[in-house]
Amino acid sequence: QLQLVESGGGVVQPGGSLRLSCAASGFTFSGDGMHWVRQAPGKGLEWVAFIRFDGTKKYYADSVKGRFTISRDNSNNTLYLQMSSLRTEDTAVYHCARDRVLFDYWGQGTLVTVSS
């Protein structure tokens, strides 16, 4: 059964850093591009970043460019999002999603709260 399970969320102060993980199972992780999408409390969806199946191409939303880094470890079936210089407006649930059929499977998300 295909599963995406995010972890690593928590409370962090403005200016701090956090690394999110997305553990994939039930499919050939190394064959699919992956996305991070976030949802601020009570708000809609915002695409954050994408990485190609082999990690050779990465794209970011302007709102996170230069602060967030998407990466993957295909040997461990894990997607990452390294977040630094965090701002209060980065507070959100962060979801990973598979790209095989354009966001065909999603994780439940992990909550990141940026607050002093």
Added chain:
Amino acid sequence: DIVMTQTPLSSPVTLGQPASISCRSSQSLVHSDGNTYLSWLQQRPGQPLRLLIYKISNRFSGVPDRFSGSGAGTDFTLKISRVEAEDVGVYYCMHATQFPITFGQGTRLEIK
């Protein structure tokens, strides 16, 4: 960036009746490869986001046939032929024609 605008933002519907959600993009979603990467997602409380429709009108695996998508260019529609209680939630259109990928604001479907 392409702006995705959904209407209505809230849709009270009677069980068994049809529902329709519109999505308009600020520019054409036709990709240079000829495909139109417009999808519809469903968010139900406590559930992971779910892909319903991709490339305008293709139902994803396991999606009931009461869901259908249509449209072209910049105007798209999601229709539910007969709303069931389990359809309550928020529906999003999104495009993946270019980066950045963007989403509509979401339409909340509720039962009257």
